[in-house]
Amino acid sequence: xxxxxxxxxxxxxxxxxxxxxxxxxxxxxxxxxxxxxxxxxxxxxxxxxxxxxxxxxxxxxxxxxxxxxxxxxxxxxxxxxxxxxxxxxxxxxxxxxxxxxxxxxxxxxxxxxxxxxxxxxxxxxxxxxxxxxxxxxxxxxxxxxxxx
Amino acid sequence: xxxxxxxxxxxxxxxxxxxxxxxxxxxxxxxxxxxxxxxxxxxxxxxxxxxxxxxxxxxxxxxxxxxxxxxxxxxxxxxxxxxxxxxxxxxxxxxxxxxxxxxxxxxxxxxxxxxxxxxxxxxxxxxxxxxxxxxxxxxxxxxxxxxx
DNA sequence: CAAGATTGACGCCTCAATCTTA
DNA sequence: TAAGATTGAGGCGTCAATCTTG
Numbered sequence: 001x002x003x004x005x006x007x008x009x010x011x012x013x014x015x016x017x018x019x020x021x022x023x024x025x026x027x028x029x030x031x032x033x034x035x036x037x038x039x040x041x042x043x044x045x046x047x048x049x050x051x052x053x054x055x056x057x058x059x060x061x062x063x064x065x066x067x068x069x070x071x072x073x074x075x076x077x078x079x080x081x082x083x084x085x086x087x088x089x090x091x092x093x094x095x096x097x098x099x100x101x102x103x104x105x106x107x108x109x110x111x112x113x114x115x116x117x118x119x120x121x122x123x124x125x126x127x128x129x130x131x132x133x134x135x136x137x138x139x140x141x142x143x144x145x146x147x148x
Numbered sequence: 149x150x151x152x153x154x155x156x157x158x159x160x161x162x163x164x165x166x167x168x169x170x171x172x173x174x175x176x177x178x179x180x181x182x183x184x185x186x187x188x189x190x191x192x193x194x195x196x197x198x199x200x201x202x203x204x205x206x207x208x209x210x211x212x213x214x215x216x217x218x219x220x221x222x223x224x225x226x227x228x229x230x231x232x233x234x235x236x237x238x239x240x241x242x243x244x245x246x247x248x249x250x251x252x253x254x255x256x257x258x259x260x261x262x263x264x265x266x267x268x269x270x271x272x273x274x275x276x277x278x279x280x281x282x283x284x285x286x287x288x289x290x291x292x293x294x295x296x
Numbered sequence: 297c298a299a300g301a302t303t304g305a306c307g308c309c310t311c312a313a314t315c316t317t318a
Numbered sequence: 319t320a321a322g323a324t325t326g327a328g329g330c331g332t333c334a335a336t337c338t339t340g
Contacts (some may be wrong), residue, residue: 013269015285016174020322023171025295026164042330060300074302079329096300096339121161127294132287137163139276139284140170140205146275147173190308208322221310222324227307244322260309 021144026124033120039081039113042066045075046104047085047110056089056099084107153256174272181268186231187261190214194224195233195258196249204237204247233257 030041039047050057051064057065063073077100080086080126091097102110125133180187187195197213198205211221214237225248233254250258273281281294 013266015281015288016269016272018285018288018292019167020171020174022295025292029295042331044229058300062200068330069332070304071333072302091300094300094340100300118161119250121164124164124295127291129272130337132290133163134285135283137166139280139287140163140166142280143170143272143275144166144173146150147170147177147272188307204321216308217310218323219325223308239322242318242322246323293301 016063019140025085029120029124030117033116034113035111037112037116039042039109042076043085044081044117046073047106047113050086050100050102051107056101058091058099060097060098062100069125073102075108167288177268177272180266182261185257185260185264187257190224191228191233192258192261192265194221194228194248195254195261197252198234198248199258200257202251206239206245208245210248213268228254246261 027041031038034040034044044060045066049062059073059077060070062077063070066073077086077088078098081088084103087103089101089103091099128136167285170192175189182192183190193214193277194210197210206227207221207225208218210225211218214221225236226233228248229236232251237249239247
């Protein structure tokens with residue numbers, strides 16, 4: 001007879017691997033949904049913050065809001081500016097600072113991107129009954145809370 | 149009185165956002181654990197496949213195993229070769245093909261990386277009781293199965 | 297000096313174009 | 319022609335070094 005195997009270790013890492021794969025799958029689907037609109041998740045996030053702001057926002061502030069490093073924003077805004085979705089405006093009060101202002105074209109693209117995003121999101125959520133969505137949110141929330 | 153708000157849409161996207169964040173958190177922790185050993189998740193995965201193979205493996209085969217594109221492997225193997233963890237060897241049978249062979253140094257680093265990986269994995273899994281690990285695996289599995 | 301932003305270099309991923317061999 | 323791999327360009331992220339301004 002075959003010995004019972006100690007599956008804990010292997011199945012344990014499988015949970016985390018699946019979690020990572022699922023996260024990537026969601027990201028992938030979002031990127032695909034945004035692509036026809038000439039947007040990416042990174043660009044949409046930046047536009048979302050800028051669209052919700054009252055005035056042009058300093059790049060340092062934007063980097064905090066997007067949980068990334070300053071130099072990342074420099075390049076992201078470079079790309080957004082090249083597509084005329086955002087404009088760099090000087091800050092009169094602090095001449096070290098550069099602010100990003102969303103353009104009308106930026107707002108339009110942002111709205112279109114949002115619709116595509118909501119579409120693909122509800123499509124994915126249809127894969128899970130409401131109760132499992134709540135369970136997933138709870139478990140993943142605990143994981144995030146525990147993660148340093 | 150304030151109207152009851154339709155929270156379904158916002159809370160729905162929050163589940164997916166949390167899922168993506170959790171996946172990234174796991175990846176982040178793995179990268180941090182591997183960094184002291186001069187490894188990344190991408191490098192470790194490649195070494196894992198090569199260490200488990202009987203003979204040097206064609207780069208095209210490796211790219212299939214790692215679910216990525218050929219040119220990605222070209223560069224990944226470039227970096228692994230620069231660190232002497234892998235060697236490119238010509239294929240006598242098909243001179244178009246290049247095979248990657250793991251070196252002894254590669255095997256040593258792979259073993260060290262594996263230990264660090266298991267360590268950080270069990271550390272993260274301690275955040276969830278066994279029953280929730282199983283629930284998470286089931287739900288995430290359904291999501292992965294449904295994702296095209 | 298410290299805080300803004302930028303630059304350059306790199307990791308890791310993609311795609312399109314190219315080169316060599318089957 | 320098609321199948322191997324590579325190259326070049328670009329997106330998105332990091333870090334270290336630099337430049338300007340406070």
